[in-house]
Each structure stands twice: as structure tokens, then as C-alpha cells.
């Protein structure tokens with residue numbers, strides 16, 4: 001896109017559908033910080049966009065699930081992504097992988113990959129464990145790079161997530177809050193430079 005975007009649009013979501021998800025909490029907080037820092041975030045909950053496990057036969061018979069079509073349109077309207085990636089057995093979640101798999105499939109003559117190419121992303125994670133889900137971040141980066149997304153080097157892994165958020169949904173640890181702000185600010189500024 002070439003239009004000047006005074007407030008870069010950033011799609012924000014977590015790779016968890018769980019109601020009490022720490023990664024959704026982190027994504028929600030990131031969306032709030034992005035708005036504060038001059039971006040235009042859209043937080044989406046993947047629970048609202050259910051998709052069957054990718055199956056080539058299903059795709060041949062029925063095409064993309066309705067949720068994938070809706071998300072494709074949403075993706076096209078945003079220049080940036082912020083993804084909060086939970087960690088399952090050292091990997092990204094099946095939900096995140098499955099969602100991205102469906103979104104990269106061709107639809108109505110357009111490759112799904114063209115929707116991702118040129119986008120800029122940041123990745124964060126949260127886990128009740130001591131490493132904060134950091135091992136999922138390398139894999140999330142790799143996947144995003146494979147589909148043409150540039151991922152900022154900055155990242156945040158919130159460990160001991162069950163205790164990390166206060167009642168207002170903010171990070172109790174000031175340094176972590178500052179780090180999240182720095183990541184969100186870098187994403188907004190970089191998108192300004194790319195598209196402004």
C-alpha cells in the first residue's frame with residue numbers, strides 16, 4: 001500500500017482461544033499500548049473465528065471456512081501484526097498454526113501469501129512457566145518469515161504469567177511494561193516509516 005497512514009493499523013491476536021488466556025491478556029494490553037502510542041489496533045479473539053483443522057479435501061470440497069474469509073479481509077486492512085504466542089511443548093499452538101495455514105491458502109484467484117507479504121510484525125508470549133513461552137517465539141518468527149512477514153527483533157516473554165497481571169490487566173513488573181511499550185512503539189514507528 002502507498003497511502004499515508006497517520007495511524008498504522010495493527011491486527012492483534014493471541015494463539016489461544018481460552019477465556020482466561022494469559023496471551024489474550026497480553027495481546028489486549030498490547031492493543032491498548034499501541035493505541036496510546038499512535039497506532040490503530042484491532043484486537044481479535046480467535047475463539048470468535050473458529051476453523052476446522054486444515055484438510056486439503058475439505059478445502060477442495062468447501063473452499064475456505066467462513067472465518068478464514070473474514071480474517072483474510074481483516075488482514076488486508078492492516079499493515080502490521082502483533083501476535084501473542086503461547087507455548088505448547090516448546091512449539092507454537094496448533095490454533096495459531098492452523099489459523100495461519102488457512103489464511104495462506106489461495107482464495108478467489110488470490111494467493112493467501114500476498115496478504116502477508118510486506119507486513120511487519122512483533123511477537124510476544126506469556127506462560128505460567130519460568131521461561132515465559134520464549135521457545136515458541138523463535139518458531140513464530142520462522143513461520144512468519146516463511147510467509148513473507150518481517151518480524152521486529154524485539155520481543156517479550158512474560159514468565160509466571162498467573163501472577164504477572166494486576167486487576168486492571170497491566171503488567172505488575174514495571175520493566176516488563178516498559179519493554180512492551182518499547183515493542184509496541186517500535187512497531188508503530190516502523191510502520192510510520194514504511195508507509196508514511
Ligand SMILES: Cc1cc2nc3c(=O)[nH]c(=O)nc-3n(C[C@H](O)[C@H](O)[C@H](O)COP(=O)(O)O)c2cc1C
Nearest residue numbers: 016018021022023086087088089090127128129133
Ligand atoms: C499441551 C500443552 C503443552 C504445554 N507446553 C508448555 C511448554 O512447553 N512451555 C510452557 O511454558 N508452557 C507450556 N504449557 C502451559 C501453557 O503455557 C499454559 O497452558 C498457558 O496458560 C497457555 O497459554 P494461554 O494462557 O494463553 O492459554 C503447555 C500447555 C499445554 C496444554
